[in-house]
Amino acid sequence: MSHxxxxxxxxSPPMAVGGKGCxxxxxxxxxxxxxxxxxxxxxxxxxxxxxxxxxxxxxxxxAYAHTGFFTSEPAEKLADLLIEHAPSTLDRVxxxxxxxxxxxxxxxxxxxxxVEKGEPKRxxxxxRKQSYHGNTIGALSAGGNEWRRAQFAPxxxxxxxxxxxxxxxxxxxxxxxxxxxxxxxxLLEQELLRVxxxxxxxxxxxxxxxxxxxxxxxxxxxxxxxxxxxxxxGILLIxxxxxxxxxxxxxxxxxxxxxxxxxxxxxxxxLGAGYQPIGAMLCSSQIYDTIGAGxxxxxxxxxxxxxxxxxxxxxxxxxxxxxxxxxxxxQKQGDALKLALNERFVQxxxxxxxxxxxxxxxxxxxxxxxxxxxxxxxxxxxAKIKAAAFDAGLICYPMSGTIDGKTGDxxxxxxxxxxxxxx
Ligand code: PLP
Numbered sequence: 001m002s003h004x005x006x007x008x009x010x011x012s013p014p015m016a017v018g019g020k021g022c023x024x025x026x027x028x029x030x031x032x033x034x035x036x037x038x039x040x041x042x043x044x045x046x047x048x049x050x051x052x053x054x055x056x057x058x059x060x061x062x063a064y065a066h067t068g069f070f071t072s073e074p075a076e077k078l079a080d081l082l083i084e085h086a087p088s089t090l091d092r093v094x095x096x097x098x099x100x101x102x103x104x105x106x107x108x109x110x111x112x113x114x115v116e117k118g119e120p121k122r123x124x125x126x127x128r129k130q131s132y133h134g135n136t137i138g139a140l141s142a143g144g145n146e147w148r149r150a151q152f153a154p155x156x157x158x159x160x161x162x163x164x165x166x167x168x169x170x171x172x173x174x175x176x177x178x179x180x181x182x183x184x185x186x187l188l189e190q191e192l193l194r195v196x197x198x199x200x201x202x203x204x205x206x207x208x209x210x211x212x213x214x215x216x217x218x219x220x221x222x223x224x225x226x227x228x229x230x231x232x233x234g235i236l237l238i239x240x241x242x243x244x245x246x247x248x249x250x251x252x253x254x255x256x257x258x259x260x261x262x263x264x265x266x267x268x269x270x271l272g273a274g275y276q277p278i279g280a281m282l283c284s285s286q287i288y289d290t291i292g293a294g295x296x297x298x299x300x301x302x303x304x305x306x307x308x309x310x311x312x313x314x315x316x317x318x319x320x321x322x323x324x325x326x327x328x329x330x331q332k333q334g335d336a337l338k339l340a341l342n343e344r345f346v347q348x349x350x351x352x353x354x355x356x357x358x359x360x361x362x363x364x365x366x367x368x369x370x371x372x373x374x375x376x377x378x379x380x381x382x383a384k385i386k387a388a389a390f391d392a393g394l395i396c397y398p399m400s401g402t403i404d405g406k407t408g409d410x411x412x413x414x415x416x417x418x419x420x421x422x423x
Pocket of ligand 1: 101210211243
């Protein structure tokens with residue numbers, strides 16, 4: 001009997017024993033094409049020797065030093081590299097161990113910033129329905145995944161959730177993309193006015209929605225208007241690029257494509273590419289300096305933050321993505337994969353939408369393309385597709401997102417950036 005506490009107690013997954021390039025292998029020798037990089041993690045594929053050697057060299061030098069006592073060379077170099085390429089508003093990097101930790105740190109930083117700035121009434125976060133920011137209590141409170149939130153409702157923080165920018169379902173017939181982008185962004189202003197802008201500290205959103213909706217990119221102009229509203233009412237913009245960042249959409253940061261620069265940005269997944277657990281929260285010097293000139297201490301932290309070995313891995317990953325021209329590869333292979341999905345499925349009765357950016361693509365499944373009616377949740381369609389694909393040696397990521405109780409089934413594809421045409 002296994003003593004592992006698995007994610008699902010109703011299944012017994014095979015034992016993974018190896019990985020090479022875009023493939024994983026189980027103990028029976030079966031090969032799987034990793035078409036979702038786990039959950040959009042393995043951007044360099046498996047067995048990348050550059051990253052492995054960087055980790056080995058760091059272990060030989062220094063595995064770990066607590067950030068309460070030391071900084072380390074890989075952490076400093078990683079922070080420099082990220083800031084060199086990040087939107088110009090961002091100036092400081094707080095290294096953590098994953099996406100939920102990055103989101104949690106972002107929420108707490110926003111709150112502490114306003115306390116130290118002398119605006120202690122600002123404590124409310126506005127986020128969006130059908131979003132995901134992680135599984136810890138703060139991040140789960142910000143997220144709008146009804147299924148994940150349901151049984152923890154009494155523990156969750158009071159936050160606002162507005163409709164996401166979700167063209168397939170929420171754009172009106174005959175409404176232009178630009179008009180929809182504007183109308184959707186203006187929901188933030190309406191919510192600010194409803195709750196009282198002086199009580200709000202930040203708006204938090206994924207530039208391209210991943211884990212709840214399958215690669216939903218915003219309508220044009222959406223984030224520009226969001227930025228304007230944030231500035232007008234003096235609230236911070238937190239962008240969560242844990243899934244869509246680090247090159248996944250074809251630019252190092254997804255928000256570059258929307259011409260928007262946040263005050264706080266979260267990254268993880270592709271940052272460590274699966275070689276080490278690592279995430280980061282980037283913030284502006286305005287936030288950093290306000291706290292620096294006040295208490296001078298961010299009331300937050302984790303034992304493994306700024307981990308030298310994880311930082312060395314991430315440094316090698318980000319340098320590989322930049323130096324090997326992988327952003328271009330993502331754009332090229334993303335276009336090719338989207339075209340292939342369209343050729344294959346655009347007429348399929350049960351495929352309502354094919355969407356996404358770069359190698360971050362989603363299919364939305366419906367019972368009828370005309371009515372866009374979703375499948376009955378009891379059908380567990382996305383889970384069934386995952387299982388059938390897995391049997392056939394293909395890993396894709398299923399998800400069921402919900403808006404106001406209405407469920408939709410989605411399949412996410414997020415293969416490694418090194419994926420080849422035939423694969
Ligand atoms: N934020 C986003 C946008 C995510 O997609 C995820 C994970 O899927 C998280 C946060 C949480 O990251 P982690 O699972 O590393 O805690």
